[in-house]
Amino acid sequence: MSILVLAEHDNNSIKPATLKAVAAAAQCGGDVHVVVIGSNCGGAADAAAAISGVAKVLVADAAQFADELAENVAAQLVALAGAYTHLLAPATASGKNIMPRVAALLDVQQISEITSIESPDTFVRPIYAGNGMATVQSLDAKKVITVRIASFDPVAASGGTAAREAVTVVAGLGISSFVGRDLAKSDRPELTAAKVVVSGGRGMGSADNFKILEPLADKLGAALGASRAAVDSGFAPNDWQVGQTGKVVAPELYVAIGISGAIQHLAGMKDSKVIVAINKDADAPIFAVADYGLVGDLFQLVPELVGAL
């Protein structure tokens, strides 16, 4: 039995989500291989070969893989799938985009966002915004899986000495092209990898008011997040969204500010180790999951908290 993990990378380095997908792969049992599909991706391939527990790194290096177009990456992955019992990717925007395409081409029903592995064919995944945990058994010969990264501890990024193998490259499909990218530049940790997350909700009142969270995030070394209500209201960018249809996080400390605690939001953060909630409404549902609750005006309490840290 061998397992192939699709690496998430920027051609030069491997993204931390990959280390968690490798951890999940190791739990399935069998040899773990990683495939790096990119363009001028030697740096990423080197990093993949150093990941602890990886037996082999496959490299597909060609211009048509430069911008992670789902059509081209999926075609390459399908061409490599024959030798493997399991194909895994982290359930990031990228993995969610590519893997269902791979699954359909292989005539496999994908298992999305697994949170644990019961056996090589049986997995647990959340449904209904995490209000139920479904244990599902795959009847397909091959398993195509995305891994909820908040649910697995990463393997070590170093210590491995995997063999590298350049694979036969599949030609691009030529039906899609990359136009541009507009990524927010930030010195803060990545939301899904941060040890501390400070999130704001509708109670913040405006995009301008969201700025009062910045000094707090600076003090705590935190990533910034937001509830769907805050994103919906235009207070915060969509990629800050924590919840059922946004990102799922499980930091050491989650600070929810002006967030009422809708089910859809709780789905994205209730596995955090310690939750702090600040809200003016003492009856807000967020307090039912918070370890420490503080009732009051956030515009007064947040600066006060910054001062006390």
Add this chain to the structure above:
Amino acid sequence: MKILVPVKRVVDYNVKVRVKSDQTGMETANVKMSANPFDEIAIEEAVRLREAGIATEVIAISCGVTACQETLRTALAIGADRAILVETDAELQPLAVAKILKAIADKEGPGLIIAGKQAIDDDSNQTGQMTAALLGWPQATFASKVTIADGKAQVTREVDGGLETLSINLPAVITTDLRLNEPRYATLPNIMKAKKKPFEIIKVADLGVDITPRLKTIKVSEPPKRTAGVMVPDVATLVAKLRSEAKVI
């Protein structure tokens, strides 16, 4: 150009769903059902493209039980021109739905399929991508902006860390993210008009696709419960507890 929009009937967004006591699934009897919110965004986008003269017809399609007719009526009230129900009482998993959508797309020849990115019941986030794969079409998932020109769609996508823009050849599949648009409310006159719009019911067996479930649900259990902690009176107490008790700062 025709646009095909799949719409799923799901438990309403505001209902807190519980696990059945025998752990066979979720308690969905007698709860309010609605159209999946991302699918409403998809219908709205398709209707806007028709209103802009880019599309000629918007076809809403749902796969499932007879009651999905209500969901399709909602889509017609928002502005879809006609509806197709592919009727079955069988459990449908995303791969099966994608096969049904491919069969319908082969018949109808749409230039675009706009789907919700994710249904809020099974949270799979697969059907759009799978349908694109089976049709051999390009895909642009998690769309927050769509522009159609010269046989291509330029789509801005919500990705980790920001936005990216792709150009994809038509026909194609686009899946909607939250910020693509804000769906209009169905007005009473439009709800009345929707009742007169063409409505076709097809038996899934007549499509000749394999809808056998590939995932067997062994059980559904309650997620680990989190219990409420303590309320603190002030910032000083909070900081003290985070330092000495929780030891997270």
